[in-house]
Amino acid sequence: MKAWSIDYVRWRLETAYPGGLKYAVKHPIKFLIDGWNFLIWCEKIDLELADRGEE
Amino acid sequence: MLDFMIRDVRFFSPIIAASGTFGYGDEVQEFVDLSKIGSVITKSITLEPREGNPSPRIHESNSGMINSIGLANMGVDSFCDTKLDSLNKLKTNFIVSVAGSSLDEYAQVIEQIDKTDGKHVGYEVNISCPNVKEGGIEFGVNKDVTFKLTSRLRKLTDKLLIIKLTPNVTNIAEIAQAAESGGADAVSAVNTFQGLAISHKTGKMLLSTKFGGISGPGIKPLALAKVHKIYEQINIPILGMGGIVNCTDVVEFLRVGASMVQIGTLNYRNPSLISTIHDELHSIMIKNKFSKLSDLIGAYH
Numbered sequence A: 001m002k003a004w005s006i007d008y009v010r011w012r013l014e015t016a017y018p019g020g021l022k023y024a025v026k027h028p029i030k031f032l033i034d035g036w037n038f039l040i041w042c043e044k045i046d047l048e049l050a051d052r053g054e055e
Numbered sequence B: 001m002l003d004f005m006i007r008d009v010r011f012f013s014p015i016i017a018a019s020g021t022f023g024y025g026d027e028v029q030e031f032v033d034l035s036k037i038g039s040v041i042t043k044s045i046t047l048e049p050r051e052g053n054p055s056p057r058i059h060e061s062n063s064g065m066i067n068s069i070g071l072a073n074m075g076v077d078s079f080c081d082t083k084l085d086s087l088n089k090l091k092t093n094f095i096v097s098v099a100g101s102s103l104d105e106y107a108q109v110i111e112q113i114d115k116t117d118g119k120h121v122g123y124e125v126n127i128s129c130p131n132v133k134e135g136g137i138e139f140g141v142n143k144d145v146t147f148k149l150t151s152r153l154r155k156l157t158d159k160l161l162i163i164k165l166t167p168n169v170t171n172i173a174e175i176a177q178a179a180e181s182g183g184a185d186a187v188s189a190v191n192t193f194q195g196l197a198i199s200h201k202t203g204k205m206l207l208s209t210k211f212g213g214i215s216g217p218g219i220k221p222l223a224l225a226k227v228h229k230i231y232e233q234i235n236i237p238i239l240g241m242g243g244i245v246n247c248t249d250v251v252e253f254l255r256v257g258a259s260m261v262q263i264g265t266l267n268y269r270n271p272s273l274i275s276t277i278h279d280e281l282h283s284i285m286i287k288n289k290f291s292k293l294s295d296l297i298g299a300y301h
Helices: A006-016 A021-026 A028-053 B075-088 B103-114 B143-154 B172-181 B217-231 B247-256 B273-287
Strands: B004-006 B009-011 B015-017 B021-024 B039-045 B058-061 B064-067 B093-098 B122-126 B160-164 B186-189 B193-196 B211-215 B238-241 B260-263
Touching (some): A028 B058, B039 B075, B093 B160, B103 B122, B143 B172, B172 B217, B247 B260
Parallel strands (some): B015 B260, B122 B160
Antiparallel strands (some): B021 B039, B064 B211
């Protein structure tokens, strides 16, 4: 995630929200909750990847 | 060893970034090794700019995600003016995904992009869009409409024409056949499966549009079955997709009939992982003494 470019982050926000960054700024709590849910999801996908690797 | 030709276009890897999962394509070039990806497919481009569906439009599920982004994109004018130059400099092929709400819209988008000096090798036609003139029924659920759309677009361009099939049909093979008869060079199989997410606590829907498209590791067996069915009925290449997260998944898709594969949801976790899959696939080929991709493509059948 550290390597993500600004353009990429902007696009990710535009994908998640109509209006992208503006929407995130106007709805900070929602943005934080969504960000937290995304991190949990990343962990789940990592577990999935690890399980597949052991097959 | 890993290169593949569709008509006269050479892809040096069978691994493709699925539409929209790398943005327009140029957003990732600074931190993803694009030389290990056969092609990037852009976000779907429509005639007019679209902001997409209201939030929430992505819901993370246990083994993937459900989305109803609603084709958010800058529209074909801005795409041609602001993106094509940058995409022309990518270190890999790029394919433009196109979408529309009528046959005319699809045609206008392709006509407009085809007039530019874009170095795109082809178009992927997203036929999972509602046909406004036919009451909102998706183009891709009807074989006659699929044939009509494909044959019309075929007349407009010499570049590759790839039809992206929806899995939400009774007989996907007949839709693939219609695309082939209409002049498609390949089909992508499959787009997302229709799904729904609801909160058990509040009873509220978790997507603003209620329904969305499911993608991610959970759909892989479903997608493999669709590719298997299509392979037996058509003679053009299949770009298999649905839940691929590593190189063994790629091999499974190739064995049931895909010639190339697309990776989508994994890119939301980490867009850099896709380039490692290329290296892993190369190693698997050597380890199992496969000299070329065609040794694997459809090997099961």
